[in-house]
Amino acid sequence: MPEVMLRNGQSVPPKDWGEIRLCWDRNARSWFLHISYAAPAEVLPGPAEGRPTVTVAIDEGIINPMTLAAKMPDDSNSMKVLVLNGRQGRSAKRYRNKVVARLTSRMSRCKNGSRKHRRLMAAKKKVEAKTERRLHDFDHQVSAKAEKFTREVHETWTEHHREKSGTDTVVGVRLVAGDVRGIEKNTNKKRRASRSTRQQLSQWSRGRQENYLQYKTGLKLEHINEAHSSQTCPxxxxxxxxxxxxxxxxxxxxxxxxxxxxxxxxxxxxxADNDGTFVPDPDLQVEVTYRRSQAGWSPLQRSLHAYHQDVLGRAGTGAYREERRSAQNRATHAGTTVSGVAVDRAVISDDTTTRPGAGRASAHAA
Ligand SMILES: [Zn+2]
Structure with missing residues (x-):
């Protein structure tokens, strides 16, 4: 019996499960069991008549998938901003694009249906499936951090309003995003963007991140016209x-x-707060926080990190102790520290070269 876990770590008993489907993933070439269930997540109250409402604005982009902004209650001139970096997502896509391009060009040089062709096709599907899993995780990382920000803003404002007007005040949250839907259309015909920008735009998973955020907060996301919002001085x-x-x-x-x-x-x-007009605020204070939408560590990364922390960091003294915990330092201080890394690297490259289609990756690792 598979175990279904909620995002807070609670397990969902089988009696709460809904439809179950066994699905074949063509790219990953394996079976997946899809189990649907109702999650009793805490839904944030939306905007309603006679309810104080706070607006959380989202600016979406390719480099930073989501930038969230909200006013703070202490004085009306301060604005809290969270910038979510999208490097993980961009690097996953770029790696996939490069590998797929290389495999496609090699495939074009061999006969359709030949053994070589089949092998290259399998390698291509494999990298597609892996990237899909990485991007799925990445979109969850982004939307989870955006959700956390939204909940914190809601909490701050609820406290503020409850101090003013009673402990049973409910504060609504309005989620607003700049409307960038359809930006990826007609970029080639009108030559609005370069080749690489066109590729980035068409692979932008903005819609999925929006959907995840809506389902995590239980709010409905509004889209407003964002014309000149990146040029105008606030x-x-x-x-x-x-x-x-x-x-x-x-x-x-x-x-x-x-x-x-x-x-x-x-x-x-x-x-969003002023019905589509810019209202300049000369005393504006912007407090910006930067977050990476970091994917989880692999077991190997985790054990390597623990090794460096325990053996080389705390226990080692004098000549054996590393100056700072960075990969660059480990590379330059070859004499003292490379032993542990070298063994693990050898393990990686042995492992990957036995699999077809991973030759290039292992070359990088080595
Ligand atoms: Zn200005």
Whole structure:
């Protein structure tokens, strides 16, 4: 009997299960058991008539999949922003694209249906399936961090309103995102984007992240027009074309500097609260936090880390002790530290070369 766990670690008894389906994943070439169940997750209250409401704005992007912004209650000029970095997702996609391109070009040089062709096809499916699993996890990492931010904002505002007007006040949350739906369409015909940008846009899993966030918070996500939200200065409403990752207002007496995506998030928040108009706030304070949407560690990574912490970090002294815990340091201090790593690396490369289609990966590891 399989065990079904909720996200908080509680197990779901079989009597609460719904439909069960046994599915064949063509790319992974294995069976999956899909079990549906009702999760009694804590649903956040949405906006309603006569209920104080807080707006959580989301700016979506390729480099940073989600940037969330919300006002803070202490004084109305402070804005809390969370920037979620998407490096893990981008690197998974880039790796997949490169491997698939290489395999496809090799496949084009051999006969359709030949043994070589079949082998290359299997390798391609394997990397597709692995990337799909990594991206699935990545989207969950992003939406879980966005959910946490939304819940924290809700909690802060609930406390604030309860102090003012009674302990049974319910605060609603309005989730708003800039409307970027359909941005990936017609990019080639009109030459709006370069080749690589077009590929990034078409592989953007924005919709799935939105769906995960909606189901985790129980809220309905609204889309609003986000025109000029990345260019307009939130302090003085001057429009500046952004170059690079930092926004610098071109107005002489303003000179507002901030993270580019944080500006987008703050502006979408203002647009949502003011029915689609920009309202400049000269005393605005933006507090930006950066988070990686880090995927979980593999058992090998975990054991290597523990090894370096225990054996080389705390127990080792003098010449055996590493200066700082970084891969770069371990590489340069070959004499003292490489032994443990070298053994593990040898294990990795032995393991991967026996499998077809993983030759390149093992070359990298070695
Ligand atoms: Zn400005």
């Amino acid at each position: 302090k003085c409403s001057t429009r500046t074309k952004v170059r690079g990752r930092e926004y610098v207002c071109k107005h002489k007496s303003c000179g507002f500097r901030c993270h580019r995506d944080a500006v987008g998030g703050v502006n979408i928040q203002t647009l």
